[in-house]
Amino acid sequence: MKKFAVILCGAGNLDGSEIHEATLALLAIDELNCQYQCFASDKAQGRVMNFVTGQPELNESRNQLKEAARIARGKIKPFHDLKVQDFDALILPGGFGVAFSLCNFAEKGHQAQIQSELSEIIQAFHSAKKPIGAICISPTLIALALKDTTQNLTLTLGNEDDLAGKEIEKLNCKVIPCKPDEYIIDQENLIVSTPAYMNAKRISEVRNGIEKLVKAVFELL
Amino acid sequence: MKKFAVILCGAGNLDGSEIHEATLALLAIDELNCQYQCFASDKAQGRVMNFVTGQPELNESRNQLKEAARIARGKIKPFHDLKVQDFDALILPGGFGVAFSLCNFAEKGHQAQIQSELSEIIQAFHSAKKPIGAICISPTLIALALKDTTQNLTLTLGNEDDLAGKEIEKLNCKVIPCKPDEYIIDQENLIVSTPAYMNAKRISEVRNGIEKLVKAVFELL
Numbered sequence: 140m141k142k143f144a145v146i147l148c149g150a151g152n153l154d155g156s157e158i159h160e161a162t163l164a165l166l167a168i169d170e171l172n173c174q175y176q177c178f179a180s181d182k183a184q185g186r187v188m189n190f191v192t193g194q195p196e197l198n199e200s201r202n203q204l205k206e207a208a209r210i211a212r213g214k215i216k217p218f219h220d221l222k223v224q225d226f227d228a229l230i231l232p233g234g235f236g237v238a239f240s241l242c243n244f245a246e247k248g249h250q251a252q253i254q255s256e257l258s259e260i261i262q263a264f265h266s267a268k269k270p271i272g273a274i275c276i277s278p279t280l281i282a283l284a285l286k287d288t289t290q291n292l293t294l295t296l297g298n299e300d301d302l303a304g305k306e307i308e309k310l311n312c313k314v315i316p317c318k319p320d321e322y323i324i325d326q327e328n329l330i331v332s333t334p335a336y337m338n339a340k341r342i343s344e345v346r347n348g349i350e351k352l353v354k355a356v357f358e359l360l
Numbered sequence: 361m362k363k364f365a366v367i368l369c370g371a372g373n374l375d376g377s378e379i380h381e382a383t384l385a386l387l388a389i390d391e392l393n394c395q396y397q398c399f400a401s402d403k404a405q406g407r408v409m410n411f412v413t414g415q416p417e418l419n420e421s422r423n424q425l426k427e428a429a430r431i432a433r434g435k436i437k438p439f440h441d442l443k444v445q446d447f448d449a450l451i452l453p454g455g456f457g458v459a460f461s462l463c464n465f466a467e468k469g470h471q472a473q474i475q476s477e478l479s480e481i482i483q484a485f486h487s488a489k490k491p492i493g494a495i496c497i498s499p500t501l502i503a504l505a506l507k508d509t510t511q512n513l514t515l516t517l518g519n520e521d522d523l524a525g526k527e528i529e530k531l532n533c534k535v536i537p538c539k540p541d542e543y544i545i546d547q548e549n550l551i552v553s554t555p556a557y558m559n560a561k562r563i564s565e566v567r568n569g570i571e572k573l574v575k576a577v578f579e580l581l
Contacts, residue, residue, distance in 0.1 A: 150371055150379070151430030158371070158431055162383040162563075169564045190429030191436070208411030209372030210379055212557075215412070336433075342383075343390045 141173040141360055143353075144226040146257065146277075147207035147215065148179055148236035152336065153188035155203070157234035160274050160335045161210045163346050164230050167353035175230075177211035178221045179204040180254060185239030203240055218256040223263040228356050233275020233335055244279045249309040253283040261285065270329040270359035272352045276303060278332045282310045285328075293325040297337030320347035324355055331355045362394040362581055364574075365447040367478065367498075368428035368436065369400055369457035373557065374409035376424070378455035381495050381556045382431045384567050385451050388574035396451075398432035399442045400425040401475060406460030424461055439477040444484040449577050454496020454556055465500045470530040474504040482506065491550040491580035493573045497524060499553045503531045506549075514546040518558030541568035545576055552576045 145164060149155020168175045180203045187199040208215045231237070238245035242253040261284035264271050273281050278294040285292060295317035296304040304314040315323050317332075319339035324331050333348040366385060370376020389396045401424045408420040429436045452458070459466035463474040482505035485492055494502050499515040506513060516538035517525040525535040536544050538553075540560035545552050554569040 152433055153430075155430075158379055159383050159386070159433075162380050163387070165380070166384070166563050166567055169562050170567075189426060190432075190434050191426050193434060205410060205412050209376075211411075212373055212380075213411050213414060341390050342387050346387055346391075 141227045141357065142225065143168045143173055143175045143228050143230055144221055145175050145177045145230045145232070146179070147177050147210055147232065148203045148234070148240045149184050149201065149206040150209040151188070151190060152234045153190055153193070154184055154186050154239065155206050155234055155236035156210060156232050157275060157336055158210060159342050159345055160234065160349060161232040163349045164232050164274065164353060167350045168230070171353065171357050173357065177207065177215040178218055179207035179215055180240070180256065181217040184236060185243070203236065218260065221260055223260065223267055223269070226269070227360050228269055229260070229264045229271045230353065230356070231271070231273045231277035231280055233277050237276045237280060241280060242283055244283070248306040251283055253280055258284040262288070265289070265328065268329060270331065270356045272356040273330065273332045274349060274352065275335040275337050279303060279307055281330055282307045282312050286310045289328060292328055292330065293323060294330060294332040295323040295334055297334035301337065319344040322348060322352045322355055329359050362448045362578065363446065364389045364394055364396045364449050364451055365442055366396050366398045366451045366453070367400070368398050368431055368453065369424045369455070369461045370405050370422065370427040371430040372409070372411060373455045374411055374414070375405055375407050375460065376427050376455055376457035377431060377453050378496060378557055379431060380563050380566055381455065381570060382453040384570045385453050385495065385574060388571045389451070392574065392578050394578065398428065398436040399439055400428035400436055401461070401477065402438040405457060406464070424457065439481065442481055444481065444488055444490070447490070448581050449491045449493065450481070450485045451493045451574065451577070452495060452498035452501055454498050458497045458501060462501060463504055465504070469527040472504055474501060479505040483509070486510070486549065489550060491552065491577045493577040494551065494553045495570060495573065496556040496558050500524060500528055502551055503528045503533050507531045510549060513549055513551065514544060515551060515553040516544040516555055518555035522558065540565040543569060543573045543576055550580050
């Protein structure tokens with residue numbers, strides 16, 4: 140039975156992992172009769188938001204692992220427990236936690252720093268020729284982790300005019316527009332990406348894009 | 361276009377709405393080309409849990425509406441904004457928030473009190489002959505809201521030996537065992553129920569049960 144590692148960073152689109160994207164990734168993995176194990180960083184989130192007002196909760200701190208455990212129903216491990224040899228593929232859901240906690244892309248754009256543990260995980264999957272599926276804003280993590288070793292990564296960040304895509308192009312990536320219910324595949328680097336809520340208007344579009352992405356990753360195994 | 365009201369109570373199976381169940385309910389509604397609006401109580405949760413250790417966070421308080429907004433991507437309203445005439449059906453996902461925040465079933469069993477605003481909402485949908493779909497532990501809310509007005513409600517709480525089912529039988533309900541990827545329908549009262557994580561082992565079972573439940577509710581419209 141094939142095993143997928145899934146990277147989370149909180150619970151909620153504004154400050155953590157996008158809940159629908161993460162849930163639908165787990166569903167798609169299970170529907171293929173594959174196993175999943177969720178992982179997160181045991182560090183504070185880059186920010187905490189009030190989801191009713193859309194404003195920051197300036198006096199509140201939350202832990203990425205503990206919040207992500209809400210999506211994983213408690214079955215989650217810290218990054219340092221992730222051994223690449225135990226897994227066949229890696230899936231990275233989106234959400235602003237990616238750009239505020241897993242790296243500082245929201246602040247620094249193409250000059251962002253990615254969490255070193257996560258960078259090593261992505262590099263290890265890539266070096267081992269194990270496929271990676273990146274959802275929503277998460278292709279930025281692949282671009283940042285591989286920028287010094289890999290040229291001409293091909294990925295999507297949604298619509299043609301998206302600012303995140305313009306930043307990632309500065310890292311010598313080929314950024315291709317994509318509809319939310321489709322995906323882009325980089326056959327050479329074994330990287331599959333789908334925009335999800337980068338441009339989706341409906342949860343059913345997100346479902347279809349993520350289901351196709353997970354199947355495409357599975358077919359690369 | 362048919363409109364579903366969805367009742368949430370936080371984000372996470374141990375102290376709020378079960379995230380997978382809530383997400384998959386929204387997905388199933390959208391896949392039928394129906395609209396949804398999420399609602400929650402603007403009150404503190406009955407408890408807050410650490411999802412890594414499974415233990416209570418005794419010094420922490422969280423608001424049901426603000427946490428539920430994480431699942432709803434911010435598109436959520438308080439209970440008092442729910443006008444039954446604006447909706448065709450009601451959906452109640454599960455999670456321990458149901459038994460700790462929306463009522464005190466976890467502590468009191470069949471003698472539990474349900475939040476008065478939610479009780480009135482359930483009674484109003486039932487009186488208006490608008491169908492209700494109850495997932496996981498949520499059929500307890502229907503039983504508590506209708507116990508003084510309706511005899512012989514038929515619903516499921518999962519396996520035959522489930523303690524929640526034994527308690528709800530004391531309210532003169534007919535509690536029927538059900539597999540997680542199936543549902544039970546009470547044609548007279550227009551109530552559909554599915555066990556989801558009451559007995560599901562896999563997210564794909566939860567998906568299938570909730571998809572069927574939402575379709576069954578839709579067919580009652």
